[in-house]
Structure formats: C-alpha cells, structure tokens
Amino acid sequence: MSNLSETFQRVRSGQRAALIGYLTAGDPDAETSYRILDAACSAGLDILELGIPFSDPTADGPVIQRASKRAIASGMTLAKGLEMVQRLRQKHSLPVIIFSYYNPILSMGAETFVRRALAAGADGVLAVDLPSENAAEIMSCVPQSSAFSFIRLIAPTTDSQRRKIILSKADGFVYIVSRHGVTGGGSIDWPVLAKDLEAMRQDTSAPLAVGFGVSTEDDVQRASSIADGVIIGSAFQKLVEADPAAAAENVAALIQTFRQRLKK
Amino acid sequence: MTLLPDNNGFFGEFGGTYVGETLMSPLNEVKTAAEQALQDPSFWQDYRNLLKDYTGRPSPVYFAERLSEFAGAGIYLKREDLNHTGSHKINNTIGQALLAKRMGKTCLIAETGAGQHGVAAATVAALFGLRCKVFMGKEDIRRQQPNVVRMKLLGAKVESVDSGTGTLKDAMNEALRYWSSVTADTFYVVGTVAGPHPYPYIVREFQKIIGEEARQQILEQTGQLPDSVVAAVGGGSNAMGIFYAFLNDTHVELIGVEAAGKGLATGEHAASLNGGRLGVLHGTKSMLLQDEHGQIREAYSISAGLDYPGIGPEHAYLHQTKRARYETVTDDEAVSAFQMLCRYEGILPALESSHALAQTIKEAADRSADKEKTFLVCLSGRGDKDIQHICDTLNL
Numbered sequence: 001m002s003n004l005s006e007t008f009q010r011v012r013s014g015q016r017a018a019l020i021g022y023l024t025a026g027d028p029d030a031e032t033s034y035r036i037l038d039a040a041c042s043a044g045l046d047i048l049e050l051g052i053p054f055s056d057p058t059a060d061g062p063v064i065q066r067a068s069k070r071a072i073a074s075g076m077t078l079a080k081g082l083e084m085v086q087r088l089r090q091k092h093s094l095p096v097i098i099f100s101y102y103n104p105i106l107s108m109g110a111e112t113f114v115r116r117a118l119a120a121g122a123d124g125v126l127a128v129d130l131p132s133e134n135a136a137e138i139m140s141c142v143p144q145s146s147a148f149s150f151i152r153l154i155a156p157t158t159d160s161q162r163r164k165i166i167l168s169k170a171d172g173f174v175y176i177v178s179r180h181g182v183t184g185g186g187s188i189d190w191p192v193l194a195k196d197l198e199a200m201r202q203d204t205s206a207p208l209a210v211g212f213g214v215s216t217e218d219d220v221q222r223a224s225s226i227a228d229g230v231i232i233g234s235a236f237q238k239l240v241e242a243d244p245a246a247a248a249e250n251v252a253a254l255i256q257t258f259r260q261r262l263k264k
Numbered sequence: 265m266t267l268l269p270d271n272n273g274f275f276g277e278f279g280g281t282y283v284g285e286t287l288m289s290p291l292n293e294v295k296t297a298a299e300q301a302l303q304d305p306s307f308w309q310d311y312r313n314l315l316k317d318y319t320g321r322p323s324p325v326y327f328a329e330r331l332s333e334f335a336g337a338g339i340y341l342k343r344e345d346l347n348h349t350g351s352h353k354i355n356n357t358i359g360q361a362l363l364a365k366r367m368g369k370t371c372l373i374a375e376t377g378a379g380q381h382g383v384a385a386a387t388v389a390a391l392f393g394l395r396c397k398v399f400m401g402k403e404d405i406r407r408q409q410p411n412v413v414r415m416k417l418l419g420a421k422v423e424s425v426d427s428g429t430g431t432l433k434d435a436m437n438e439a440l441r442y443w444s445s446v447t448a449d450t451f452y453v454v455g456t457v458a459g460p461h462p463y464p465y466i467v468r469e470f471q472k473i474i475g476e477e478a479r480q481q482i483l484e485q486t487g488q489l490p491d492s493v494v495a496a497v498g499g500g501s502n503a504m505g506i507f508y509a510f511l512n513d514t515h516v517e518l519i520g521v522e523a524a525g526k527g528l529a530t531g532e533h534a535a536s537l538n539g540g541r542l543g544v545l546h547g548t549k550s551m552l553l554q555d556e557h558g559q560i561r562e563a564y565s566i567s568a569g570l571d572y573p574g575i576g577p578e579h580a581y582l583h584q585t586k587r588a589r590y591e592t593v594t595d596d597e598a599v600s601a602f603q604m605l606c607r608y609e610g611i612l613p614a615l616e617s618s619h620a621l622a623q624t625i626k627e628a629a630d631r632s633a634d635k636e637k638t639f640l641v642c643l644s645g646r647g648d649k650d651i652q653h654i655c656d657t658l659n660l
Contacts (some may be wrong), residue, residue, distance in 0.1 A: 055559040056433065056545060058440045059284035065427060077557040100284060102544045107558025129282045129544065133272075153285035157447055162289055178288060181445030 002147035003095045003123045004172040007046055008207040008228055015223035016262040018046035020209055022099060022233030024067040025050050025084050026076025028244045033071070034084060035248045036240060041092040042238045043252035044259045047229070048088075049126065050079045052100035061184030063234040066241060074243030078104040078113070082120045089121035096122050097151060097172075102130040105138065114148065115127065124172050132166050152174055155201070163200065170206035173229055179211045184234040186213040194226045195235040221261040232258065268578070271449040273461020276584060278577035281460040281546045286438070290447035297367045302469055307362065307545040314358050316475065318391070319348045321355075323474075325481035325640070330608040337628030338638035340490065340613075342478045342506060344645060352474060352502045353384035356447070357453055361388035364387030364451035371395040371450040375439040377404055377432030377498075378568035379411025380614075380645060381455030386420035387443035388453075391482050396420040399439040404568055411649060428629035429562050432572050436546050458500025459575030461546025462626065471505030474642065479509045480639055492627065495642035496619040497590070498534065498570035500579045500642035507588060514609035517589065518577060521623040523565035536575040537583045537590045543574075550577040566595035567615035569645075593655030597622040599657060602647065615647035615653070 001007075011018045013128025018202040021040055026033050052252055053068035053076050057062060060068070066069065087094050098117055105113045105127060117125065125138060125148070135150045142148045147232060149172030156164055156179060167174065176197065178188045216235075225231040239254065268275045273295075281291055285567045301307040315321040332339045333615030351570035357374075364372060372389045374396070376382030382398040398415055402424050405412050409429040415422050423442075428434035436459075443452045454463040457471070475493075482490055493510050495503035497520040510516045525533035533539060536551045543552035545560055553573035559573040563573040593601075598615055601622035603612045613621060624639045647654070654660070 031396070056428075056437050058437050058546070059444070061441075072559060073629065079557070102552070103552075103556035103560070106544055106549075107556070120428070128284050129547070131281060131283070131285065131288055134282070155284075155286040155288075157286050157289045157444075159289045159292070162292075180286065180447070182441045244501065 002073060002149065002172070004047070004149055007095055008173065011046055012228065017227055018209065019237055019255065019258055020042065020047040020049060020211070020229050020231040021045040021050040022051055022231065023236055024053055024071050025065065025081040025105040026053060026071035026074050027067040027237070027240055028070050029074040030080065030084070031105065032244050032247070034087060036251055037084070037088055039248035039252040040236070040255055041088060041094055042256040045094060045255055047095045047097065049097045049099040049231070050085060052078050052098060052104055054101035054104060056094060057101060057262065059182055061182040061234060063184050063237050063241065067237045078108055079116070082116045082122070085122050086120040095124070098109065098125045099120050100125070100127055102127045110138045111141040114138065118146055118148060124151055126151035126175065132169060151179055156180055162201055164203055167204040167206070168172050170204050173207040173209050174204065175231065176208050176210045176227065178210050179213050184211055188213050188219065197226050217257060217261050220258045224262045230262070268463050268581070269461065273465065275524065275578045275581035278550050278580040279461060279464055280549050281547060282544045282549060283351065283440070285442040285462050287447070288458070288582070291460055291462070293367070298363060298462050298466045301363055301366055307366070311359055312363055315355065319354050321360065321473070322345065322477045322481070323347055325381070325485065327485065328609050331605065334608060335625045335628035336631070337636050338407040339624060339628070340482055340640045341643045342474060342642055344474060344502065345611070345613065345617070345643050349384050349387050352471060352505060353455060355380045355473055356455070356467050356470040356501060357381070357384040357388045360451070360453045361392050361394065364453070365392055367451065369449055369451040371397070371446070372453050373397045373399065373439055373443060373450055374453045374455060375432065375435040375545065376455065377401070377435065377571055379404070379408040379415065380569060380649065380651060382420070382422070383414050383418070385453045386415040386418035389420060389641070390418045397567065399423045399425055399442070401425045401432060401435045404435070405429055407568060407653070408649065410585055432474065432568070433651055440546065442581050456501040457504045457578060458499045458546060458548055458550070458574055464548065464578055467501050468504045468508060470577065471501050472507035474502065474507040475507060475509030478625070478640055479504060486638065489513055489516050490640040491637040492519055493640045494519045494521065494620045494624050495572060496521045496616045496644065497575060497579060498523070498572050499574070500576040500614065502642050504576060504578055505591065506642040507582070511587065516654045518582065518587065519623060519627070520588050520590040521619045522590055522592045523567060523570035523619055524594045525564040525566070527594055528592060532564040533552045533569050533592070534565040534572060535592045536573060537580065538592050545574050548577050550574055550580045558623065566598060566657070569614065569616040570619065579641060583608070588629065591623050593619040593622040599654065601625060602654065611643070612647035613643055614647045615650045617644045
C-alpha cells in the first residue's frame with residue numbers, strides 16, 4: 001500500500017480529515033525554507049505539498065506569486081527542491097507531493113524528474129497545468145513497481161462528464177478546487193461544495209481533499225466535515241512573508257491550531 | 265498536407281491544452297462553439313460582411329516600385345496597415361467577438377502588449393455592445409500611451425499589470441488568472457496564434473483571409489505566385505494568416521522573421537525559434553525562451569508586438585518540418601527598414617512589420633539567383649503608434 005493510501009486510512013480511522021500543507025520551497029531562501037518545512041512536518045502535517053517556484057504561476061494568487069518570485073531569486077530550482085525532499089526524508093515519513101507547473105519538469109525531462117523524485121522519496125506530483133488527460137507525459141516514466149501518484153484536480157467549472165472521467169482515474173487523492181479563480185483568499189460556497197462532494201462520492205472511493213481559499217480555522221473545520229483532506233497554502237505562505245525568521249514557529253503553531261479543528 | 269491541428273489541438277508535438285483544471289471545461293466550450301461556428305456559412309457571412317464594410321477589406325496588395333528598384337527584387341506589400349484600427353488584429357477580434365456573441369457571453373477580456381490587439385478588442389466590444397477589460401503591463405502602458413487612451417475612449421477598462429516586468433507575458437498571466445474567476449459570462453479574446461487549444465486554431469482561421477486574398481491578388485497582378493512570402497513573428501498571427509494559403513504551394517518559400525533585439529548573442533532578443541527550446545507556457549507547448557531550470561526568460565525587442573518569449577505552436581511545427589524558414593532581424597535593421605519604407609514609398613510601417621521588410625531587403629541583396637526574385641511581404645500594421653519611440657531612438 002502506498003504511503004498516501006496508508007495516511008488516508010490512518011486519518012480516517014482517527015475520525016478526522018488529513019491536513020495537507022502547501023509551502024513554496026526556497027522562500028525566502030533554501031535554509032530558512034528547510035527549517036520551516038521541518039517544523040511544519042513535526043507540527044503535525046499529514047501530507048506535504050512542496051511547491052516548486054515557477055516564473056509564471058497563472059493559477060496562483062498574489063501571495064504564492066510573491067513567494068515564487070522570492071524563491072526563484074534565492075536560487076530555488078526543481079533539482080534543489082528534490083534535494084530538499086531527500087533531506088526532509090531523513091527525519092519525516094509523511095507523504096510528499098511535488099507541486100509544480102509543468103515547464104520546470106519538462107525542462108528537466110520527465111524521465112529524469114521521475115527517477116530523481118523517486119530516489120528522493122517523493123510520493124507523487126501535482127503539475128498544475130498538466131491536465132488529467134496528459135498525465136502520461138510524466139506517468140509513462142514511472143516504473144510499475146513504484147508508488148508515485150499523479151494528483152488530479154476537479155474545479156467548480158469541471159463539467160459532469162469530465163468529472164466522472166477524472167474520478168475514475170483518481171490516484172492518491174483528488175484535489176477539489178473549492179471555488180473559481182486562483183489560490184488564496186476568497187469566499188467558498190460551502191453548501192454547494194458539500195453537495196458536489198457528496199455527488200462525487202457516488203463515482204469514486206478515492207479520498208477527496210478540498211483546497212483554494214481554505215484559510216481560517218472555521219474553513220478548516222467546515223472542509224474537514226465534508227472532505228477527507230484539507231489543503232492550506234496561502235495562509236502558511238503569508239506567515240513566511242510576514243516574518244521569515246519566526247515563520248517556522250508561526251507555521252507550526254497554525255498547523256497545531258488547525259489540527260484541533262479537524263476532528264469530526 | 266494533413267489538416268492540423270488534430271482533435272487535441274496538436275501540430276505534431278506542439279500545441280495542446282496546458283492549463284489549470286478550472287479552465288479546461290471553459291476551453292472545451294469555446295472549442296465546441298468554434299467548431300460549430302466555423303462550419304456555419306451564416307457565421308462566415310457575418311464575418312465577411314463586417315470585414316468588408318467595417319474594416320475595409322480586401323486590403324490591397326501594392327507593388328512597391330521604388331523600394332523594389334532599390335532592393336533589386338520585386339516587392340509586393342499586403343497592406344494590413346490599411347485596415348480599420350491600423351493592423352491585422354481586427355480580423356481576429358471580429359471573428360472572436362462574433363463567436364462570443366454566439367455563445368451568449370457579455371464581456372470580453374484581452375491581453376495586449378503594444379496595444380494593437382487591445383484596441384482591436386475594445387473596438388469590437390463597442391461594435392457589439394459588450395463590456396471589455398484589457399490587461400496590459402504597467403511598463404507597456406507607459407510606453408504606449410496613445411493606445412491606452414484609444415482603448416479608454418472605446419469604453420474598455422484597462423487593467424494595469426504590475427507583476428513580473430509589466431509587459432505582454434505578465435498581461436497574459438493576469439488575463440488567464442482573471443478569466444478563471446469569471447468564465448461563465450466572459451470570453452477571452454486571445455490576440456495571437458498561441459495560448460491553449462482552440463486559440464491557435466481559431467486565430468489562424470480568422471487571420472487566414474490575409475493569405476487567401478493576397479494569393480489571388482498577386483496572381484491577378486503578376487500571373488504567378490511569389491518566390492517568397494515574408495512576415496514578422498512574435499506570437500505569429502499575421503505570419504500564420506499570410507502563410508496558411510500558401511502551405512500547399514511547396515515551391516513558394518515561407519520566411520518568418522523573429523526579433524533579434526540587440527543581437528542573438530546578447531541574450532536580449534525575442535527569437536523563440538532561433539534561441540529557445542521546447543516548453544509549456546500560457547497553455548501551449550511550443551518553443552520558449554527559458555533558462556536551464558525551465559524558468560521563462562524575459563524577451564526583448566524594440567517592437568512591443570514582438571516582445572514575447574514564446575511563439576505559436578503551428579510556427580514551431582513549420583519550423584521543425586522545415587516548411588517555413590525563420591530568420592532574425594535586429595532592432596537597428598528594423599529601424600533602418602522603417603525609414604526606408606517611409607522615404608521610398610511614403611508608408612510608415614509598424615516596427616513589427618519593419619522586421620519583415622528588413623529581412624526582405626537582405627534576401628533581395630543576395631544575387632546568387634539568376635533572376636530577380638519576387639517577395640510578398642505582410643505589412644501587418646501602420647507605424648503611427650511607434651512614432652514617439654522612433655523619435656527617441658533616432659534623436660529626431
């Protein structure tokens with residue numbers, strides 16, 4: 001059983017949702033970023049999405065745009081991000097998903113990327129602008145014996161036919177985009193989202209995780225009452241931006257706060 | 265030649281739909297609506313009527329006699345500069361606005377660099393009574409004030425984009441972000457043969473009229489096809505527009521001209537085919553200016569319309585299959601061709617089109633052929649928008 005499946009099974013048996021955290025690698029610099037990630041993993045993240053910065057993050061709001069810019073300026077690359085995974089692996093066993101736009105992966109070469117990601121101990125990839133139907137561009141390079149998931153997304157705009165296809169191919173978990181637009185703050189229509197998730201469960205038994213605009217304790221509680229996973233990104237990244245030196249501590253504290261709200 | 269793109273929007277290995285999930289279904293809707301519209305004779309009739317009565321098509325093909333004599337070749341200019349709004353961009357925005365209306369959308373958004381596409385989008389929004397928002401880099405707003413004023417007069421809202429270097433690439437990033445929050449009532453009018461499928465396809469379909477007219481016009485005037493067809497390429501819409509009708513005329517050479525900026529060796533250029541490699545940006549897989557880690561590099565050209573780090577996927581395909589040849593022209597060469605057309609023909613060309621002229625003059629000077637060659641050049645736009653820039657460059 002893969003690390004991801006085990007994690008979801010474990011949190012399910014604990015009657016709670018998984019806390020999934022996104023953090024941009026290399027923001028504001030590699031060393032500070034490592035300390036933040038290390039603290040976040042120790043504080044109780046269930047799954048880490050390690051963001052690889054890209055120069056043109058068209059699916060991201062201002063917070064992650066600025067984080068990406070700082071990270072690139074500090075010299076972060078996909079190769080260095082994978083080294084960071086390897087370093088985290090020496091202390092932490094939680095699943096790590098490489099969260100990137102497709103171009104850095106294409107530039108490295110999908111085969112090299114998969115080989116290095118597996119060697120570093122990563123559990124999967126979420127390539128924002130590589131849609132479900134093009135998954136093979138990366139996944140054809142994954143050896144059959146390896147557990148490496150391609151995380152697919154479903155958005156509020158995804159039509160019903162497409163939704164069924166994506167759910168039928170679910171691998172690891174499905175990232176449910178909670179609202180229109182880009183990452184970061186914005187209001188979520190919870191009743192609609194709850195109904196959508198219920199409908200999706202008819203088509204899949206895979207874990208469903210909710211993200212985009214989940215930022216407050218209330219959001220976390222609401223999301224965890226309807227989903228198997230809650231994804232937080234910009235809320236953590238804001239803490240990094242506000243005070244990089246204290247970010248490890250502050251992100252860890254916020255994770256602990258969110259963990260309290262995950263109980264069903 | 266097989267009909268491209270394929271059903272998934274690929275021209276060989278280039279093209280496709282590389283966007284976040286939020287935009288996948290909206291793009292499919294555009295694709296379905298476009299496929300229906302492009303098979304509907306009444307849609308094309310509306311398009312042609314507007315191009316004739318509103319835009320002033322067909323644009324003439326003009327034999328540039330004095331320039332030809334100077335250059336030592338027969339040079340024919342396809343006068344897209346004479347269109348309403350001053351460039352070829354209006355052909356595409358009329359087509360896409362008709363499509364938007366057919367889909368029941370009430371708002372248009374567009375990205376713009378030099379402002380030509382923004383003005384063309386704002387123009388059709390006014391024409392059809394649609395709301396319009398144009399995303400434009402902060403730096404381009406500063407450089408292209410007259411076009412900003414034109415868009416405002418036409419009733420469009422100009423959104424200043426502050427991220428990145430505040431140029432075309434950043435404007436397109438922001439347009440995509442904004443679109444993902446408003447797809448229900450908003451149509452994204454992409455300005456060139458790039459972006460996710462179906463845009464490279466539909467923009468070509470709305471621009472191919474350039475080549476269809478020009479092919480017939482030059483046959484009428486000279487009794488034969490030209491030796492070469494030359495056009496500048498940024499994203500590549502005027503070039504695809506004029507090339508497309510000649511793709512099967514395999515003895516007609518197609519020459520695309522990229523902006524070499526300050527020279528390919530300086531790194532300050534916009535030559536995605538001659539200086540880039542395979543990548544994915546703004547929804548399409550094509551040739552891109554990027555660093556070794558896959559971060560997109562800033563493009564540079566004196567011409568804001570060519571100042572883009574990518575290129576339409578169909579050009580990448582024509583380049584790879586060698587059906588078209590892609591050359592480069594520097595800022596200085598373009599400016600000198602600009603001046604030459606002013607003095608020899610009394611025409612102020614856009615700086616974009618000046619790149620195509622410069623390459624034509626270079627090729628004409630090559631006397632290795634035993635007879636004078638004929639060139640059909642796409643004069644994609646007029647140069648009024650560039651006057652201030654040229655004045656500063658030449659200290660006039």
